[in-house]
Structure formats: structure tokens, C-alpha cells
Amino acid sequence: MTHLPGPRQQTPQHSPELAVSRRRPPHAAATPLARTPRRLRCARRGTGPRRFSTKVVPTFPSPKEEKKKGRALHNMAGKESTPAVGRKIVPFRMEQEPTQPDPPATKRARRSPEHQGHLAAGGAEDRLSALDDATLHAILARVPLRDAAATAVLSRRWPRVFATLPRLVLRPSTFNRRGFPDEGGEDRCEDPRRWMDGLRRVLNARRAAPVAAFEIESQLMVAGPIFFDGVFRELCCRSSGLLELSVASTDYTDECYVLPPTVYTCTTLASLDLYNCRLRMPSKITGLRAVRSLRLRNVAATDADIRRMITRCSAMERLEIHDVHMARNIVIKAPCLKKLDIYSYRPLCILVKKAPVLDTVRLSLSYGFPEHSWSLHDTKDPDTHYSVREMEEMLDYKKMAEKEHKQTNETKNMVCFLTGLGCVKNLRLHLSTEYSEVVSIAKASLLKSLPKKFCLLGLKSLSLTLDHNHEVLATLVSCLLNSSPNLNDLRIIELRHPGSPAPLAAKFWEEQINANECFLNHLSSVSFYTDSLFEGHSCGGICKFLVMHARFLKKMSIEYHHSQVKPEHAAKLEAARRELHLWPRASADVLVELTPVDRFPCF
Structure with missing residues (x-):
């Protein structure tokens, strides 16, 4: 007796049939009728003949249908064999034995987006996409912005990573055509309108990704202040997270780019680098508290503006001032x-x-060539109206420099500077030949030592680049040594020029330096560089004095460039070495040597 398919019987919750039905995959049927091929089911709905047949009809099924039919027949109870390939089996309406539960279906796991990104077009492995975002950012930050955008084709992830690049570096040639020639190797802008449009498009593409570091160098800032004010407003106010800002105006006319007020309101800024800009501090400053590094190069600012800016950066750890115009007191x-x-x-x-x-x-301090270093901001008061004749006089920078040198007391300025360095451990002074001429104009002379409350008690290392044989500068050297009782390391780089005075003898230093209570009780290393080894024994003065009186001196190294000694100078060099060994020594363990070097000292 055949059983027709009827409604599914209710089974208790603990029955194994229910457990089997729960584990059965969607494609597995519950009754023989459901396992009937789709073609026959369509026929029963009236779309074909309703005649059932048991004969074998030869067909040529597709591989997909063949696999599906084989799986259905394998699940039928009592059937151990699989249907022959190329035959269609029409089931009878007969009683079926209980079927065995199908094993849980296992779907093939899809590749993760990261793994899919490893395969580029053509099946090649995309190793760049396997890198993390921080590594890709570090790679893109080392190439120009235009090239970084072009390299997005190397990886599927790079376009997204480029849109979140934390550092943007803009140069005058950033948005030039690739075929645009650079005359003389100069980095110049091809089309100002195209350059500003390119910058705007770059910023618009980063609406969701804040800029952490922004570095710009352009000569368009003076001509387009409104556009750049909007750029800095978006960076400093609208987008949070700006940590580093570098602004360099390459327009070297008399006008400086005025830094917009929005920069002074940035609360996240940690590094600020300004070049050829005009500082005008607003009446109320709400930012700059987090700045740790401040770099001012070729900026124009009044005494009050630069003082307010330095004071506002209360977290500042590094300050660099290079060629400040207009200001005379810092x-x-x-x-x-x-x-x-x-x-x-x-x-x-x-x-x-x-x-x-x-x-x-x-x-x-280097006072040479004022015609190249001075500007109109050094002599012109922005709030005063000048005649044409007065403007012509101001443009004679050499004359204006000489006038200012006569009105300045450089001795007083140096003492004022040294009195605030009581806790400094490392001090380097570079005083040019022109400085020695200017300091000689002042009638006031330096003391042998600073007042006791202003002594350099923390100073451990002192480096001096100057003409130590100049009488005024020699007084400065002795003042520094007498005011540094805990000095351990001393380095002197000799600056000699045509017309330099004769070397000072050791007796001069004995008169200037107090040998009882001073640095001579702690000095352990001395390095002296000379560019006139065979001209009057310039090292025989202060070096000989230190060897004779430094009780704990361990090494005295007299350096010279190897190009100074020719083969014919071998006898002179040997005579200089013999003379060094004849010097009286306060320390029996001191090593005195002549040392050739391959590099000139860096000033």
C-alpha cells in the first residue's frame, strides 16, 4: 500500500525526527515527493503531461543537476548505490523506509576583504595591501603629494589610505603638470589658480579625516590672503587633531604674509614653524597652550608680539629664533x-x-653683509608715514647697520644674556669677526666674572667659536671660565682672519683667570681647533695655560685639518709635537696630542 504525502505529523520536542529535521539543510527534502525533480513537479501543476512512467529516459543533464540528483538519491533509505551517469530516475509512489539524517551542510568560507585585497588584477599577489595603515602612511609621506596620489593604483587599499594621509606637504610645484619644465631646477608654480584649486580639492576629499601635520611652502599667500585664511580656518578650527603646522612664504618682497588669527586659536597644535611671516597677535589668544616646539625664521614682529607669543606657549620645550626682524628685545x-x-x-x-x-x-651673532640680511622691517615703523627721501635712506642697509651698531652696547647685551643661564648645562657661542669689531665700539668693558648670584653653576660643557686672541673677546672668555666653577668639557674653535691680532701669551690668561677657586678644579677635557698651526703658535697661549694649571685635566687635543700639513711640513709638525711635551703640567696623567681631522668644524 502506497502512502500519499500528507500534512507533517507533530512530533514531541525530544523526538529524534525533530532533531534530524532541524539539522537538515534547506536543500534536503522531507518526503519523496519533495525530492522529485523540478521538471516533474511543474508537470503536476498542469504545465506538462501528468503521466508517470518508470522507464529510463536517457538525458544529458548538466553537472549541477547531476550532483543534486545524486545527493537526493543517496539520502533515500535502503539505497546503497548511486544512479548511473546520464540517466534520469522517476520515483514510484511507494512506501519509503525511514531515511538517514543528512550530515550538517558545510558552506565554503568566503575570503575576507583583507585576503581578497592580496590578489590584484590578473591573480598576482598584492603584498602592499597586507601592510597596516601606519606603514602605508609612512611610505606615502616620503613621496611628493602628486606622486602619492598616483601610486594609489599599486594597491586596492591605497586610495582609502591616501584619503586619510595624516601629513600633507605642499610645495610650489605640487600641482604642476608632469611635463612642466623647471627652469634652473627651481621649484616654482605653473598656474596659481590651478594650484589653489588642487589644494581645495585635496582638503574637500578629507572631510572625514583630520590633518595631523600640514606643511606649506608657497609664494601665493601674500597675493591671496582670503583663500589661505579659509584654508587655515578649516585646519585649525573645523577639523580637530592638527598637531604640526609649518608655513613658509617664499614671496621675498617687502610685504610679509600676515599669519591669520585662526592659528592663534588652535588648541591641539604641538609644533609651529613659521618662515617669512608677520606676527600680529590678537588681543585675546585662546590657543597655543600645547605648543612644545616653536620655530621662528625670518619673521617680523614687535617686541610685544614676540614676548606674548613665547609666554603663551607655556608647554614649549624647544625655541628657535633665526633672523627676527623689527624686534630688538626678546x-x-x-x-x-x-x-x-x-x-x-x-x-x-x-x-x-x-x-x-x-x-x-x-x-x-653674525653681523656681516647687512645688504643681504637686513630688510625694510628693521628700520621702518609700520605706524609712521615716511617721505621718499627717508625711504631711500632706509633702503641703504649697510649705512643703517653701522648706525645701529654705534647706538648699541653689545657688552651690556652679552652680560644680560649670560645672567639668565644659571641652570644651563651646555652652552655654545658663535661670535663672528664682525661681532668683535662691533663689541669693540662699546666703551664699557666686561668684568672678570659674573656676580655670584648669576654664576653659571650648572654649566658642564662650553663650546666657543671666536677669535679668542682678540682682547675684548679674550676678556669674555675669561669671564665665562671664571663664572663656571663646575665646567668639565671645553671646546674652542679658532676664528682667524687677515689682520687678526697676535696670539696672546699664557701670561695674559694667568692675569685674567683666578687659578685658586674656579673651573680648573673640575676641567677634564679640552679640545682646541686651529687653522693656523704653523703661524705664530696660536695654541701656545690658552692651551699652555690650561695644561699648566688644570689639576684634573685628562686630555688636551689640539686639532687641525689634514690639508694644512704638506709633505714639506713634516719637520715643523714634529717640532710642534716636541714643544707640546715640554709644557709644564699640573696633572701627571694628562694626554697632550696633535690630532688631524678630516672635516672642518661645523659652526
């Missing part, structure tokens, strides 16, 4: 300042008023 109040670098082409009065953790200081 007051430094920075409780976290650790490193200070100042380079000036004209006299400055520098007062370090509050810097308790200051560790390293470098000061370079």
Missing part, C-alpha cells in the same frame, strides 16, 4: 623650555627671565 618666559637656539644678524638684547629646566643654549 624676553623669554618658558617654564618648560629645555633647548634654546638663537641666530641674529644684528644686535639683540635677550633676557632669559624664567626657564628653570633650560639645558642647552646656542647663540650665534
Whole structure:
């Protein structure tokens, strides 16, 4: 007796049939009728003949149908064999034995997006996509912006990574055509309108990704202040997370690019580098508290503006001032300042008023070639109207420099600077030949030592690049040595020029330096570089004095460039070595040597 398919019987929750039905995959049927091929089921609905037959009909099924039919017949109870290939089996309406439960279906796991990204077009493995975003950012940051955008074709992930590039570096030629020739190797802009449009498109594509570092160098900022004000407003105000900002205006006309007020409102900025800009501090400053590194190069600012900016950067650890125009007095109040670098082409009065953790200081004063270093901002008051004749006089920078040198007391400025360095451990001074001429104009003379409350008690290393045989500068050297009782390392780089005075003898230093209570009790290493080894024994003065009186000196190295000694100078070199060994020594363990070097000292 055949059983027709009827409604599914209810089974208890603990029955094995229910457990089997729960594990049965969707494609497995519950009754023989459901396992009937789709072609016959369509026939029963009236779309074909309703005649059932048991004969074998030869067909040529597709591989997909063949696999499906073989799996269905394999699940039928009592059937151990599989149907022959190329035959279609029409089932009878007969009673079926209980079927065995199908094994759980296992789907093939899809490849993850990361794994799919490893395969580029053509089946080649995309190893670049396997790198993390931080590594890709580091790679893209080392190439120009235009090339970084073009390399997006190398990897499927690079377009997204490029849109989130944390550092943007813009140069005048960033948006030029690739075939645009650079005349003389100069980095110049081909089309200003195209350049600004390219910058706008780059920023618009980064709406969801903030810029962490922005570096721009352009000569268009003076001509298009409104456009760039909008750029800095978007970077500093609308997008959060700006940590580094570098602005360089390459328009070297008399006008400087005025830094927009929005920069002073940025609260996340940690590094600020300004070149050829005009500082105009707003009445209310809400940002710059987080700045740790401040670099001012060729900027124009008044005394009040530069003082307010330095004071506002209360977390600043490094300050670099290189060629500041207009300002003549710099007051430094920075409780976290650790490193200070100042380079000036004209006299400055520098007062370090509050810097308790200051560790390293470098000061370079070079007053040569004022026609190349001075600008109209050094002599012109922006709030005063001048006649044509007065403007012509201001443009004579050499004359204006000489006038300012006569009105400045450089001796007083140097003492003012040194009195604020009581906690400094490393001090480097570079005083040019022109500085020695300017400091000689002042009638005031330096003391042999600073007042006791301003002594350099923390100074451990001192490097001097100057003409130490100049009488005024020699007085400065002795003042520094007498004011540094804990000095351990001393380095002197000799600056000689045509017309330099004769070397000072050791007796001069004996008169200037107090041998009882001073650095001679702690000095352990001395390095002296000379470019005139065979001209008057310039090292025989101060070097001989130190060897004779430094009780704990371990090494005295007199350096010279190897190009100074020719084969015919062998006898002179040997005579110089013999003379060094004849010097009286306060320390029996001191090593005195002549050392050739391959590099000139870096100033």
C-alpha cells in the first residue's frame, strides 16, 4: 500500500525526527515527493503531461543537476548505490523506509576583504595591501603629494589610505603638470589658480579625516590672503587633531604674509614653524597652550608680539629664533623650555627671565653683509608715514647697520644674556669677526666674572667659536671660565682672519683667570681647533695655560685639518709635537696630542 504525502505529523520536542529535521539543510527534502525533480513537479501543476512512467529516459543533464540528483538519491533509505551517469530516475509512489539524517551542510568560507585585497588584477599577489595603515602612511609621506596620489593604483587599499594621509606637504610645484619644465631646477608654480584649486580639492576629499601635520611652502599667500585664511580656518578650527603646522612664504618682497588669527586659536597644535611671516597677535589668544616646539625664521614682529607669543606657549620645550626682524628685545618666559637656539644678524638684547629646566643654549651673532640680511622691517615703523627721501635712506642697509651698531652696547647685551643661564648645562657661542669689531665700539668693558648670584653653576660643557686672541673677546672668555666653577668639557674653535691680532701669551690668561677657586678644579677635557698651526703658535697661549694649571685635566687635543700639513711640513709638525711635551703640567696623567681631522668644524 502506497502512502500519499500528507500534512507533517507533530512530533514531541525530544523526538529524534525533530532533531534530524532541524539539522537538515534547506536543500534536503522531507518526503519523496519533495525530492522529485523540478521538471516533474511543474508537470503536476498542469504545465506538462501528468503521466508517470518508470522507464529510463536517457538525458544529458548538466553537472549541477547531476550532483543534486545524486545527493537526493543517496539520502533515500535502503539505497546503497548511486544512479548511473546520464540517466534520469522517476520515483514510484511507494512506501519509503525511514531515511538517514543528512550530515550538517558545510558552506565554503568566503575570503575576507583583507585576503581578497592580496590578489590584484590578473591573480598576482598584492603584498602592499597586507601592510597596516601606519606603514602605508609612512611610505606615502616620503613621496611628493602628486606622486602619492598616483601610486594609489599599486594597491586596492591605497586610495582609502591616501584619503586619510595624516601629513600633507605642499610645495610650489605640487600641482604642476608632469611635463612642466623647471627652469634652473627651481621649484616654482605653473598656474596659481590651478594650484589653489588642487589644494581645495585635496582638503574637500578629507572631510572625514583630520590633518595631523600640514606643511606649506608657497609664494601665493601674500597675493591671496582670503583663500589661505579659509584654508587655515578649516585646519585649525573645523577639523580637530592638527598637531604640526609649518608655513613658509617664499614671496621675498617687502610685504610679509600676515599669519591669520585662526592659528592663534588652535588648541591641539604641538609644533609651529613659521618662515617669512608677520606676527600680529590678537588681543585675546585662546590657543597655543600645547605648543612644545616653536620655530621662528625670518619673521617680523614687535617686541610685544614676540614676548606674548613665547609666554603663551607655556608647554614649549624647544625655541628657535633665526633672523627676527623689527624686534630688538626678546624676553623669554618658558617654564618648560629645555633647548634654546638663537641666530641674529644684528644686535639683540635677550633676557632669559624664567626657564628653570633650560639645558642647552646656542647663540650665534653674525653681523656681516647687512645688504643681504637686513630688510625694510628693521628700520621702518609700520605706524609712521615716511617721505621718499627717508625711504631711500632706509633702503641703504649697510649705512643703517653701522648706525645701529654705534647706538648699541653689545657688552651690556652679552652680560644680560649670560645672567639668565644659571641652570644651563651646555652652552655654545658663535661670535663672528664682525661681532668683535662691533663689541669693540662699546666703551664699557666686561668684568672678570659674573656676580655670584648669576654664576653659571650648572654649566658642564662650553663650546666657543671666536677669535679668542682678540682682547675684548679674550676678556669674555675669561669671564665665562671664571663664572663656571663646575665646567668639565671645553671646546674652542679658532676664528682667524687677515689682520687678526697676535696670539696672546699664557701670561695674559694667568692675569685674567683666578687659578685658586674656579673651573680648573673640575676641567677634564679640552679640545682646541686651529687653522693656523704653523703661524705664530696660536695654541701656545690658552692651551699652555690650561695644561699648566688644570689639576684634573685628562686630555688636551689640539686639532687641525689634514690639508694644512704638506709633505714639506713634516719637520715643523714634529717640532710642534716636541714643544707640546715640554709644557709644564699640573696633572701627571694628562694626554697632550696633535690630532688631524678630516672635516672642518661645523659652526
